Ligand SMILES: Nc1ncnc2c1ncn2[C@@H]1O[C@H](COP(=O)(O)OP(=O)(O)O)[C@@H](O)[C@H]1O
C-alpha cells in the first residue's frame with residue numbers, strides 16, 4: 001500500500017480495565033498512527049469492544065495512560081469523544097429506531113450545529129440555514145454510501161445489512177478524524193461484506209480517516225489493515241503487520257484453541 | 261382533489277424540509293385554521309365553546325407538553341396536572357402581585373415558572389429511568405398539590421386554596437365571552453403547536469429522540485444527556501404551565517389545587533397514548549377523543565339501553581366509559597403504539613396509492 005501513514009495520534013499505555021472481579025483488559029499498550037487502518041482481533045470475550053469503549057470514554061480504565069495527539073488525556077466522558085472527532089459504530093447496532101435514515105445521519109452532525117432551541121422553535125436565525133447546510137453534507141454521505149432510496153425510511157424497517165451501513169453513515173456525518181468500527185461486517189453476506197470493505201477503504205483513502213476496526217473475518221483483516229493488534233483473555237498477544245501476526249505462534253495457538 | 265405527491269418534485273432540500281412537504285397537507289391545514297378561526301365562531305353555540313372547544317384546545321396543549329417529554333424525549337411523567345397547577349397559580353399570582361402586568365406576559369411567566377419547577381423534578385431523570393422516574397414524577401404530582409393547599413400565600417389566603425382568575429384584558433379589550441376566550445386560546449395553542457412542530461423537526465428534537473431511542477449512542481455522538489433531558493422537562497412543563505393558566509383563566513374561571521389531580525395527569529397520558537406517542541397531531545386527536553367519547557356515550561347509551569330493555573343509570577354510563585377507555589388503551593398499547601395519528605398516516609399512505617395499491 002502506498003498511502004502515507006502519519007505519526008502516532010493515539011497512544012495507549014498499560015491499560016487495565018476491570019468489572020468487579022472480571023479483568024476485561026490487562027496491561028495493554030498499543031498505538032494508532034494517523035491515516036492507518038488498525039485492526040483489533042481476538043476470540044469472543046477477548047476485550048476488543050471494551051478497548052474501543054476505553055478509547056471513546058464510555059469505560060474508564062483503572063490503570064494506564066492515554067495520549068491523544070501527544071497530550072495525556074484526563075478522564076473523558078463519552079460526549080467529549082465527539083468533540084475530539086472520534087466517531088464509532090457499535091457491535092449491536094445502536095441506531096435511533098424511531099427515526100428515519102436521514103434523521104439518524106443528521107444526528108451525526110449534532111455537535112456542529114449551533115442554533116439553540118429558541119431559534120429552533122421559532123425557526124429563525126441560524127435554525128433554518130444550518131438545517132440546510134448540514135442537510136447538504138448529510139446528502140453527500142448518503143450518496144457516498146449509496147442509500148438514497150431509503151432516505152426517509154424509519155431505520156427499524158431496514159434489513160440488518162443496511163442498518164449497519166446507516167450506522168456507518170451516522171458516524172461519517174461527523175467527519176471524524178478517527179473512526180472506531182466494532183464488527184461492521186458481522187452477520188453480513190459476502191456481497192454486503194464486499195460493499196462494506198469498499199466503503200471502509202474509500203473513507204480511509206478519500207478522507208484520510210484513521211480507522212480502528214474490530215473484525216472476525218481474517219481474510220478481510222489481512223486484506224485491508226495496515227497493522228493488527230491481537231487480544232486474548234484481555235491480554236495483548238500480538239501486534240504488527242498482518243504478515244507478522246499471521247505467523248505469530250501465540251496467535252495461531254489462541255485462534256486454534258478458540259476453535260477458529 | 262386527490263391526495264398525491266406525484267408531480268410535486270422537490271428540487272431543493274429547502275422544499276423537502278418544509279413544515280408540510282405535501283401540498284394537500286398544507287391546503288388542508290390552512291382550511292382547518294380558517295374553519296377554526298372564522299367558521300366555528302360564526303356557527304358554534306355557547307355550550308360548544310365553553311364545554312367542548314375550549315377544554316379541547318387546552319387539553320391538547322397539555323398533551324403537547326406531555327408528548328414532548330414522554331413521546332419525544334422518552335421520559336415518562338405522571339405529574340402533568342401538577343405542572344398545570346403551577347401554571348394556573350403562577351399566572352394568578354403574577355396578575356395579583358405585579359402592578360400592571362399584561363395578561364399575556366403573566367401567561368408566559370406562568371410557563372416559565374412551571375418550566376423551573378419541571379427542571380427541578382426532572383433532575384432525578386439523570387439517574388433513573390422508566391418506572392422509577394414515573395414514581396418520581398408522581399411525587400411531584402402530590403408534592404405540588406400539597407404545597408398549593410399548605411401555603412395560603414399562593415392562593416392569596418382564600419379558603420382551601422381556591423383561586424378566581426382575574427379578567428383577561430388585552431389592549432383594552434375584555435375577553436369575557438366564550439367566543440372571545442375561544443379565539444384567544446385557539447391563537448395561543450396554534451402558535452405553540454407550530455413551535456412544537458418546529459422543535460421536533462430540528463436538532464433539538466433529534467437530540468430528544470436520540471436520547472429516547474439509545475442513550476449510549478446519543479452520548480457517543482456528542483449529545484450531552486443532562487442538558488438534553490432537562491430541556492425536555494423545561495419545555496414540556498412550559499407547555500403544561502401555559503395550559504394550566506388557560507385552564508384557570510379561559511375555561512373554569514376558578515380552580516382549586518385538588519382539581520389538578522392524578523386523575524387529570526392520567527387523562528392526559530391516555531390522550532397521548534390513544535392519539536399517538538411522539539406525534540403533534542396525535543395530541544389533538546387524543547384530546548378530542550378522550551373529551552368527546554363521554555359526551556358521545558351520554559347521548560347514545562340511554563338509547564341503546566332502552567333498545568335492549570336494560571336498566572339504566574348515570575353510574576352505568578361512567579362505568580361503561582371506564583371499560584371502554586381501558587379496552588382502548590390496551591388496544592393501542594398492544595396493537596398500535598403510535599395511536600390514532602399513525603392510523604391516520606396509514607390511511608394517507610393508502611390514499612396516496614389509491615386506486616392502484618401496487
Ligand atoms: N459493561 C460490562 N460489565 C461487565 N463486564 C463487561 C462489560 N463489558 C465487557 N465486560 C466483560 O469484559 C470482557 C470482554 O468483553 P468484550 O470487550 O465485549 O469482548 P469482545 O468484544 O472481544 O468480544 C468479557 O468477559 C465481558 O463479559
Ligand SMILES: [Mg+2]
Pocket residue numbers: 048049050091
Ligand atoms: Mg465485542
